[in-house]
Amino acid sequence: MSLRSQLLKGVLEGCILSIINRQPTYGYELSVRLQEFGLSDVSEGSIYPILLRLQKEKLIEGTMQKSELGPKRKYYHLTEAGKEALIEFIEQWETIKLPVENIIKKEE
Amino acid sequence: MNSKDIIKLNNNLREKLSEENKEVYEDMLVYIRLNANKSEQQTEEVLYELLEHLLEAQKDGKTARDVFGKDLRKYCDELITEIPGEGKSLAFVSGAYIVIYFLAIISTFHGLGNFVLSQFFDRFSNNFTFSLGSGITVVIVDLLILSVFIFAILRWIKNSTFKEKKTKKWVEFLQLWLISTAFIGATVVIPIIMPSFGTEITIPVLTFAGVGILLFLLAFVLNKKYRITK
Numbered sequence: 016m017s018l019r020s021q022l023l024k025g026v027l028e029g030c031i032l033s034i035i036n037r038q039p040t041y042g043y044e045l046s047v048r049l050q051e052f053g054l055s056d057v058s059e060g061s062i063y064p065i066l067l068r069l070q071k072e073k074l075i076e077g078t079m080q081k082s083e084l085g086p087k088r089k090y091y092h093l094t095e096a097g098k099e100a101l102i103e104f105i106e107q108w109e110t111i112k113l114p115v116e117n118i119i120k121k122e123e
Numbered sequence: 124m125n126s127k128d129i130i131k132l133n134n135n136l137r138e139k140l141s142e143e144n145k146e147v148y149e150d151m152l153v154y155i156r157l158n159a160n161k162s163e164q165q166t167e168e169v170l171y172e173l174l175e176h177l178l179e180a181q182k183d184g185k186t187a188r189d190v191f192g193k194d195l196r197k198y199c200d201e202l203i204t205e206i207p208g209e210g211k212s213l214a215f216v217s218g219a220y221i222v223i224y225f226l227a228i229i230s231t232f233h234g235l236g237n238f239v240l241s242q243f244f245d246r247f248s249n250n251f252t253f254s255l256g257s258g259i260t261v262v263i264v265d266l267l268i269l270s271v272f273i274f275a276i277l278r279w280i281k282n283s284t285f286k287e288k289k290t291k292k293w294v295e296f297l298q299l300w301l302i303s304t305a306f307i308g309a310t311v312v313i314p315i316i317m318p319s320f321g322t323e324i325t326i327p328v329l330t331f332a333g334v335g336i337l338l339f340l341l342a343f344v345l346n347k348k349y350r351i352t353k
Contacts, residue, residue, distance in 0.1 A: 042172040043179045059180065060191035060198055063169060067205035070165070077168065079124040086136055087124075089172055 027057065028065055029104035032093065035075055036101055041088040042066065066091065074100050126167040127350050133171050139178055147187035147195065148177055150284040154199045157281050160214070161206045169202060196285050213349070220342055220351050225269060226262070227338035234332025241328065251328045256321020261314045268313070272306040 027049075034040055034048050045066075046059045069075045074097035077089040093101065133152075140148055152170055173191070180190045191198045209217075233251070240247040279298065283290065346352055 041175075043176045046176070058190075058192055059176065060173075063172060063176075064201045064205045066172075067165070067169060067202065071205065071207050079129070079168070079171075086175060087132060088175060089168055 023057070024065075026108075027054075027061075028069065029101070029108065030054065031062065031065060031069065032074065032097060032101040032104065035091050036093050036098065039090040039092045041082075041090050045091075069097070073097075125350060126163045127353055129167040129171050133167070133174055136171075136174055136178065140174075141181060144177055144181055144187045148174060151187075151191070151195060151199055154196070154281060154284045155203060155206075157277050158203055158206070159277065160208055161203065162209050163213075165206050169206065216345065216349050217351055220345050220349075221269075222266060223338050223345070224342045225266065227335050227342055229262075229265075229335070230338065231332050231335030234328045234330070234335055237328040238332060249328060250325050251331050252323060252325040254319035254321045254323050257317045257319045258321070258324075261317050264313050264317075265310050268306065268309045272302070275302050275306075 030049065030052075031045065034045060040048070042062065046057075046062050049057055049062070066075070066077075070077065073094055075091045076094055077091045079087050080090050082088045137145065137148065151173065155166060155170060158166070177187055177190055188195070237247055237251060238249070241249045276299075279302065283295070
């Protein structure tokens with residue numbers, strides 16, 4: 016795995032938890048959101064292995080529901096463990112975000 | 124929602140895919156479904172999500188390869204590793220279902236067949252005699268052959284996915300014919316070459332058929348209760 020994808024993997028999980036936390040979301044919608052936020056390099060399909068892993072770790076749960084228009088969809092929501100994991104992710108992100116930015120800026 | 128209901132939804136929704144996307148998606152579907160030891164529920168749920176996503180992307184003129192990447196086999200393998208295994212109890216029930224169904228077929232047709240033959244030919248007896256030891260051994264060996272056969276077929280189907288060039292129909296037919304003939308041949312040969320040992324038991328052939336029908340009923344009830352095949 017390239018450094019790029021390793022870097023992205025953990026961050027992407029955190030972002031997915033964060034988006035699902037705002038409101039129940041289904042797969043396609045989730046990938047649209049990620050792209051809207053600028054993560055356009057993330058290939059669309061790559062969210063599904065992550066969603067499966069998050070379900071296996073019991074951080075999210077999905078239920079098949081009728082959508083307003085269109086077919087049935089699997090909507091995800093966070094479990095209690097998922098909410099804790101999200102808080103933890105945000106804390107960890109805060110502790111590395113500034114130092115990393117400072118280091119990179121000095122390089123320039 | 125049960126996995127069998129999701130399969131039905133999938134079957135209907137799949138028709139909306141374009142010719143090209145449908146071909147790729149169905150390869151993915153076959154490749155992912157063939158992992159017999161994975162949770163069927165999770166498998167069908169993620170397959171349905173992929174289908175829905177592809178349909179949405181199709182509206183923007185995207186193809187399956189745009190969405191899931193160029194290396195589809197690798198992408199599917201990634202998904203498969205993340206799908207949880209089937210729960211032990213459900214795996215056991217499915218295994219038991221296959222075994223019971225197999226025994227039901229053997230005893231019903233063996234019983235009825237011998238009964239019909241005994242009505243017309245003297246050399247076929249109304250009673251069925253077998254040795255307990257070799258009888259059980261034959262059944263176990265046949266079940267082992269059956270599982271090898273099932274895995275061979277699953278492997279064959281898996282290999283037929285994601286082909287750039289489609290294999291010729293007659294080559295496929297020949298391969299499947301060989302696998303099936305080897306299976307039927309082995310199943311027939313085992314009881315013939317098995318030396319008889321153990322206590323000899325004699326039961327009327329109709330009783331034998333009756334046991335088979337009871338096993339069919341049992342398989343039917345299991346299927347109704349656990350929704351194994353539909």
